[in-house]
Amino acid sequence: MKFLTQLAQLPPEYNPFWAKEPGNDALLWIFLTIGVGIVGMLLLTRVPTRARRPIVWTFTFLSGAFYVIYYLWPMPIDRDAREIPQGFVEQGGFFMKDALPRVADIANVLTFLLLCLGIFSLTKIHSARVVKKQKDWFFSVVLLVAMVVMVIVGYWDYILKEFNDPNALLTKAENWGTVNYAYDLLFDGLIQQMDAAMFSMIAFFILSAAFRAFRIRSVEATVMMASAILLMISLMGAVDYQWSELIKGWTGDDPAHMLNNLNLSQISGWVKNYLQIPSIRALEFGVGLGALAMGLRIWLGLERGGVSV
Amino acid sequence: MQYLDTGKYHVLFTLLLVFFILFNIRRAKGKKDMFVRRIPGLNAIDDAIGRATEMGRPVLMVPGIGELNAISVQALNIFAQVTKTAAQFGTPIRLCCANAAVFAVAQETIRDVYQAQGQIERYDVDSVRFISERQFAFAAGVSGMIHREQCAATFFLGEFFAESLIFAETANAVGAIQIAGSTQTVQTPFFIAACDYVLIGDEFYAASAFLTREPVLVGSLIGQDWAKFVVVFMIFCGFITNSMERHQVTDMKRVDNDATADVEAFSEMVPVEPWANGKPVLKRRADTWLFRQFNPFITKEQVTVDRPLEPEPEPTTATGGGS
Numbered sequence: 001m002k003f004l005t006q007l008a009q010l011p012p013e014y015n016p017f018w019a020k021e022p023g024n025d026a027l028l029w030i031f032l033t034i035g036v037g038i039v040g041m042l043l044l045t046r047v048p049t050r051a052r053r054p055i056v057w058t059f060t061f062l063s064g065a066f067y068v069i070y071y072l073w074p075m076p077i078d079r080d081a082r083e084i085p086q087g088f089v090e091q092g093g094f095f096m097k098d099a100l101p102r103v104a105d106i107a108n109v110l111t112f113l114l115l116c117l118g119i120f121s122l123t124k125i126h127s128a129r130v131v132k133k134q135k136d137w138f139f140s141v142v143l144l145v146a147m148v149v150m151v152i153v154g155y156w157d158y159i160l161k162e163f164n165d166p167n168a169l170l171t172k173a174e175n176w177g178t179v180n181y182a183y184d185l186l187f188d189g190l191i192q193q194m195d196a197a198m199f200s201m202i203a204f205f206i207l208s209a210a211f212r213a214f215r216i217r218s219v220e221a222t223v224m225m226a227s228a229i230l231l232m233i234s235l236m237g238a239v240d241y242q243w244s245e246l247i248k249g250w251t252g253d254d255p256a257h258m259l260n261n262l263n264l265s266q267i268s269g270w271v272k273n274y275l276q277i278p279s280i281r282a283l284e285f286g287v288g289l290g291a292l293a294m295g296l297r298i299w300l301g302l303e304r305g306g307v308s309v
Numbered sequence: 310m311q312y313l314d315t316g317k318y319h320v321l322f323t324l325l326l327v328f329f330i331l332f333n334i335r336r337a338k339g340k341k342d343m344f345v346r347r348i349p350g351l352n353a354i355d356d357a358i359g360r361a362t363e364m365g366r367p368v369l370m371v372p373g374i375g376e377l378n379a380i381s382v383q384a385l386n387i388f389a390q391v392t393k394t395a396a397q398f399g400t401p402i403r404l405c406c407a408n409a410a411v412f413a414v415a416q417e418t419i420r421d422v423y424q425a426q427g428q429i430e431r432y433d434v435d436s437v438r439f440i441s442e443r444q445f446a447f448a449a450g451v452s453g454m455i456h457r458e459q460c461a462a463t464f465f466l467g468e469f470f471a472e473s474l475i476f477a478e479t480a481n482a483v484g485a486i487q488i489a490g491s492t493q494t495v496q497t498p499f500f501i502a503a504c505d506y507v508l509i510g511d512e513f514y515a516a517s518a519f520l521t522r523e524p525v526l527v528g529s530l531i532g533q534d535w536a537k538f539v540v541v542f543m544i545f546c547g548f549i550t551n552s553m554e555r556h557q558v559t560d561m562k563r564v565d566n567d568a569t570a571d572v573e574a575f576s577e578m579v580p581v582e583p584w585a586n587g588k589p590v591l592k593r594r595a596d597t598w599l600f601r602q603f604n605p606f607i608t609k610e611q612v613t614v615d616r617p618l619e620p621e622p623e624p625t626t627a628t629g630g631g632s
Binding site (some may be wrong): 072080082083084085086110111114115116117118119121122124125128136191194195198199201202205206208209210212213280282283284285286287289290291292293294295296297298300302303 | 502514620
């Protein structure tokens with residue numbers, strides 16, 4: 001407890017437990033951490049199969065416990081880095097607040113390692129396709145070349161902008177070199193445009209899906225089609241205006257008349273506010289409860305489904 | 310130093326739900342053959358795999374484009390059951406991932422399923438693939454695979470966004486039987502429009518309980534149902550209290566100031582003319598008893614706490630210099 005108190009009393013930027021100051025033995029700590037990580041991973045590969053589950057559960061439980069405690073414990077917000085915590089509750093809050101970015105860092109490192117695994121799988125599959133000259137192998141060549149070129153150009157551009165540009169000259173296009181132009185061409189000129197092209201295809205897919213869904217085959221499809229037509233018509237200004245004029249004629253422009261409820265905007269508003277939104281909220285309650293139950297089962301190691309067949 | 314007290318009921322309510330789930334898991338442990346209602350989308354899994362087997366085409370599974378979380382783990386749980394049946398019939402499978410962490414877990418899960426079924430020789434390492442972390446690159450990759458391999462059955466379960474319709478319509482174009490489900494309520498209508506069977510809302514989470522009939526999972530499902538009853542009861546209470554209170558005339562109204570970069574949100578009561586312009590000033594939502602329970606009154610004094618500061622550190626080096 002004394003250790004926790006001492007650590008919590010240090011402001012985050014001077015807290016040696018979570019952040020080493022530059023210029024001292026930081027490099028030694030970096031290599032030490034990498035070394036411990038590699039040894040840890042090697043040891044994990046040697047672990048017998050039956051021990052795998054308890055180890056995974058232990059890590060899962062500890063990670064989950066951190067966030068559960070973080071959620072329940074009173075946390076400082078908008079805290080001055082040099083403030084000294086008063087009492088055990090605040091000490092715990094300060095300590096966990098400082099620890100949160102480091103826990104997120106661990107998750108980031110893990111994500112990086114897993115991304116390497118994903119890239120390895122992608123490279124393996126497509127290299128094999130090229131070597132064996134399988135059907136459409138040329139597309140695999142395009143993928144591999146694009147991946148390598150994008151990684152090289154992307155990192156080169158990043159290094160130039162982050163480390164070799166103290167006066168931020170590269171923020172303006174007139175100071176760009178070949179690499180910066182290449183990155184711009186590949187990212188903004190190609191990837192973004194191709195993303196946009198894929199996204200725009202959704203418009204056509206919506207049309208074909210709507211055509212099939214709105215065919216009157218059942219009572220449900222009829223109700224769906226009727227409400228969709230009603231909502232679409234209510235958004236057409238000219239139709240909505242003509243209809244409301246007609247209603248005005250019936251009601252004699254009396255705002256308290258019951259027939260005002262037949263205005264298209266009133267009906268569509270009622271459908272959205274009293275049918276659609278409550279249904280969506282009910283679904284979201286169910287999804288939220290399901291996620292809570294699932295999270296609990298994973299955290300407490302109660303899940304015995306497919307992931308742990 | 311400032312604290313923002315957002316009320317105790319949130320925590321209490323969460324703990325109550327946790328208690329319901331854990332209590333029912335414990336209660337269900339000794340029981341067998343508990344009832345779970347029929348879910349058509351899950352009943353169709355065997356038909357879909359049977360069709361793929363007859364046609365000699367692969368079964369495609371996509372666990373969404375989300376990160377490794379409860380949703381993707383649940384999707385993989387369902388895919389493990391699908392793979393179990395596919396392994397028995399020797400039907401080829403394809404599982405496409407957009408997230409590297411999901412890919413790693415999926416690879417292990419699918420390999421374990423084949424091993425548990427005694428069919429490890431049928432396991433193809435490349436059947437589980439990482440495509441891309443970019444949303445539309447992933448959409449393009451999966452759509453291409455559906456076209457090239459003419460998948461006979463497709464399972465889209467997990468977190469989907471704009472790409473959901475691209476998948477569903479592409480699979481429809483090749484005549485695949487489609488079973489889909491998303492926790493994103495905005496995407497569910499797209500799946501309903503384009504797919505043969507859809508798991509709606511929490512049916513997605515009930516799937517593994519339905520497929521395995523594991524007492525722990527069914528117990529958890531019953532716990533969720535209890536929690537739903539509490540939610541319904543609270544909605545009813547809110548309906549009653551709001552209906553009563555919002556017809557009362559008030560002479561004070563609550564004002565919640567917005568939080569800014571410097572000042573935390575705080576609340577205050579300001580007087581109002583109860584019969585302004587000759588009309589009654591009725592209580593608003595923020596003035597009701599139930600609202601106050603979940604949004605406690607926060608004063609300026611409550612959110613501002615003064616405490617001693619550490620002394621400024623001495624500058625270690627003097628670098629550079631002025632002109």
